[in-house]
Amino acid sequence: MTKSAQHRSYLTPKEVAAELMVTPETVRLWEQKGLLPAELTLGGHRRFKREDIDAFSRRRSGRAPGSPVRILIVDDEAQITAMLVELFDVDELPIVSACANSGFDAGQKIMSFDPDVVLLDLMMPGVNGIEVCKQIMADKKRNIRVIGITGYHIREKIDGMLSAGAIACLAKPLNLDELLSLIHENARI
Numbered sequence: 001m002t003k004s005a006q007h008r009s010y011l012t013p014k015e016v017a018a019e020l021m022v023t024p025e026t027v028r029l030w031e032q033k034g035l036l037p038a039e040l041t042l043g044g045h046r047r048f049k050r051e052d053i054d055a056f057s058r059r060r061s062g063r064a065p066g067s068p069v070r071i072l073i074v075d076d077e078a079q080i081t082a083m084l085v086e087l088f089d090v091d092e093l094p095i096v097s098a099c100a101n102s103g104f105d106a107g108q109k110i111m112s113f114d115p116d117v118v119l120l121d122l123m124m125p126g127v128n129g130i131e132v133c134k135q136i137m138a139d140k141k142r143n144i145r146v147i148g149i150t151g152y153h154i155r156e157k158i159d160g161m162l163s164a165g166a167i168a169c170l171a172k173p174l175n176l177d178e179l180l181s182l183i184h185e186n187a188r189i
Helices: 003-007 013-020 024-032 050-061 078-089 103-113 129-138 155-164 176-186
Strands: 046-049 069-074 095-100 117-121 145-150 168-171
Touching: 013 024, 013 046, 013 050, 024 046, 046 050, 069 078, 069 103, 078 095, 078 176, 095 103, 103 117, 103 129, 117 129, 117 176, 129 145, 129 155, 145 155, 145 176, 155 168, 168 176
Parallel strands: 069 095, 069 117, 117 145, 145 168
Antiparallel strands: none
């Protein structure tokens, strides 16, 4: 979004889409469904009030637009969590990260940290990642995107994670560009 759009009281569908990280078509669909109010100009173009956009964003994510993306990294390998924390510190998105080293620890961190995205290792001591993912998806009050990560990238594990509700299951060693792309696409939806 342009700097001038940040201070205007009315935005175009394209500017709203950039701010909310969706397509302009999604913004128009939200308007047609009555989820995001719009006004028409004399020329018949949609314009969205800044206050309506902010209220819509808070209802959808519980956070104001522009607030950092919150990522919980759940992995029992300290090297993986340290590498991911460092990666997120230099990413172009404003990201706040936290770490958990077990499925049990993840449950506690989800309650206190309230993440947008959870990077979840499948093979951990105690509760495995598939069970943790099922528990995350069962909480309908939260809108958390789960991305599975595993060193055992076989069809059975991938299918289990996707069936549990994850949006993807990536192989270790991680393709960092693919991971960042998934986070950018799914952090605010």
